[in-house]
Amino acid sequence: MKVGAVLVASILLVEDIIIKKIQAKKTLKNFIRSNKYIGSKDRKLLYEITFNMLKKYFGLLYICKIYDINCSVRNLALFNFCNKFKHHNLEDLYQGKYSLKKKDGDFYIFNKAINFRGEVKPMLPSWLEKKILINTETEKFFFYNSILSEPRFDIAINLMKYSREEVKNKLKKYNIICSYTKNSTVGITVNNRIPKNTLKKIKSDMFEVQDEGSQLMTLLIGVQTNMKILDMCAGKGTKTILMSNLLKSEGFITAFDKIKERLGVLKNRVKELKLKNINFDFDFKNQGQFDLVLCDVPCSGIGTWRRRPENIIWLKNEELEKLKLVQNNILLNAAKLCKAGGKIVYITCSLLYDENEFQIKSFLNNFKNFDVINFREDIQKYLKKEIFKYNKYGLTLTPDVLNTDGYFISMLKKTA
Numbered sequence: 001m002k003v004g005a006v007l008v009a010s011i012l013l014v015e016d017i018i019i020k021k022i023q024a025k026k027t028l029k030n031f032i033r034s035n036k037y038i039g040s041k042d043r044k045l046l047y048e049i050t051f052n053m054l055k056k057y058f059g060l061l062y063i064c065k066i067y068d069i070n071c072s073v074r075n076l077a078l079f080n081f082c083n084k085f086k087h088h089n090l091e092d093l094y095q096g097k098y099s100l101k102k103k104d105g106d107f108y109i110f111n112k113a114i115n116f117r118g119e120v121k122p123m124l125p126s127w128l129e130k131k132i133l134i135n136t137e138t139e140k141f142f143f144y145n146s147i148l149s150e151p152r153f154d155i156a157i158n159l160m161k162y163s164r165e166e167v168k169n170k171l172k173k174y175n176i177i178c179s180y181t182k183n184s185t186v187g188i189t190v191n192n193r194i195p196k197n198t199l200k201k202i203k204s205d206m207f208e209v210q211d212e213g214s215q216l217m218t219l220l221i222g223v224q225t226n227m228k229i230l231d232m233c234a235g236k237g238t239k240t241i242l243m244s245n246l247l248k249s250e251g252f253i254t255a256f257d258k259i260k261e262r263l264g265v266l267k268n269r270v271k272e273l274k275l276k277n278i279n280f281d282f283d284f285k286n287q288g289q290f291d292l293v294l295c296d297v298p299c300s301g302i303g304t305w306r307r308r309p310e311n312i313i314w315l316k317n318e319e320l321e322k323l324k325l326v327q328n329n330i331l332l333n334a335a336k337l338c339k340a341g342g343k344i345v346y347i348t349c350s351l352l353y354d355e356n357e358f359q360i361k362s363f364l365n366n367f368k369n370f371d372v373i374n375f376r377e378d379i380q381k382y383l384k385k386e387i388f389k390y391n392k393y394g395l396t397l398t399p400d401v402l403n404t405d406g407y408f409i410s411m412l413k414k415t416a
């Protein structure tokens with residue numbers, strides 16, 4: 001493919017992702033599947049420029065507005081391409097039948113892009129930026145850079161059956177090079193992404209795919225043997241399975257999710273793994289019965305923006321308000337289902353004050369029989385003191401700290 005044709009394909013894909021709200025990865029996969037002639041080099045370039053453009057979307061909007069450039073996706077993509085690959089000249093992009101069609105303002109865009117110092121940086125729209133607790137310019141710099149980093153491929157080991165050493169050696173036989181996760185005590189980081197088919201074949205009962213940040217959140221929950229746990233938003237069950245491991249077959253987990261298809265994935269995995277301590281019989285009438293209620297609530301997902309940068313483009317204030325209501329409602333139910341002396345653990349993969357500290361603060365205002373648990377010391381078992389952000393409501397793990405997804409975790413004790 002001519003480089004201009006790859007750029008045009010990327011522009012069409014970004015337009016599609018923004019309008020149709022279909023995940024970027026899925027959109028790209030479908031495109032590649034229906035255009036089998038695209039070679040591996042072009043495919044790589046297409047992924048690279050499409051994701052890069054999505055990640056820098058608001059940064060590009062900001063710069064192009066300053067330069068008085070019409071902010072169509074085409075122009076933003078052209079600016080980004082010329083800014084990123086300064087060795088290409090504009091004429092290259094017009095070569096070939098399917099390449100870019102020349103427009104009057106192109107040379108102006110090209111000129112501004114190649115003379116721009118460095119590369120355009122990612123940004124959040126200002127209404128979202130205001131909702132993140134960033135204290136210094138340095139913090140802001142690292143935080144914004146984190147979206148450009150490549151997400152790692154981490155797995156959580158089934159410690160009931162295998163040690164990390166055993167799994168590492170087994171993976172070595174498939175030429176998969178890996179190392180222990182630095183902070184999670186149950187994880188392994190794989191150097192190269194394992195293709196889906198290979199993964200299915202070798203995964204067996206050895207491990208689950210789980211980002212180190214998510215592993216740390218699950219470890220921090222404080223699962224203890226014999227606990228009766230309710231996982232209220234179990235989804236496909238990444239945290240549920242690790243909790244089951246930590247329970248060492250003692251205690252019980254009831255898994256629930258509003259979306260039955262997601263829970264279906266967990267049900268199948270539970271069957272495969274023959275896990276006896278996870279059940280799905282849930283009734284909201286089971287009030288005051290659980291030692292621990294985990295609320296891993298649906299959220300904006302800002303903490304996972306490296307993987308799904310399109311979420312930031314899609315997110316509107318009205319949607320955030322709706323999510324806040326759902327989160328609040330889940331917490332209200334959790335308050336009833338938790339027994340006196342038990343605890344609620346609230347987790348989001350968001351970095352927004354509205355979905356994190358604000359929710360806990362509002363909850364505590366309404367429920368005087370709950371106190372925030374100080375778990376600072378537990379965190380220190382896994383993380384160095386100076387790198388984590390902890391306030392009176394809980395811990396925020398930003399993606400730049402350990403190159404994990406970003407999370408917030410808070411714990412509440414029911415006193416009566």
Ligand SMILES: C[S@@+](CC[C@H](N)C(=O)[O-])C[C@H]1O[C@@H](n2cnc3c(N)ncnc32)[C@H](O)[C@@H]1O
Pocket residue numbers: 232233234235236237238239240256257258259262296297298299326330
């Ligand atoms: C962050 S995901 C959970 C991820 C999961 N715990 C894991 O570790 O793999 C949030 C989940 O909440 C579910 N959800 C959305 N609204 C809900 C509600 N009102 N009650 C329970 N679950 C809900 C979603 O279907 C989604 O699976």
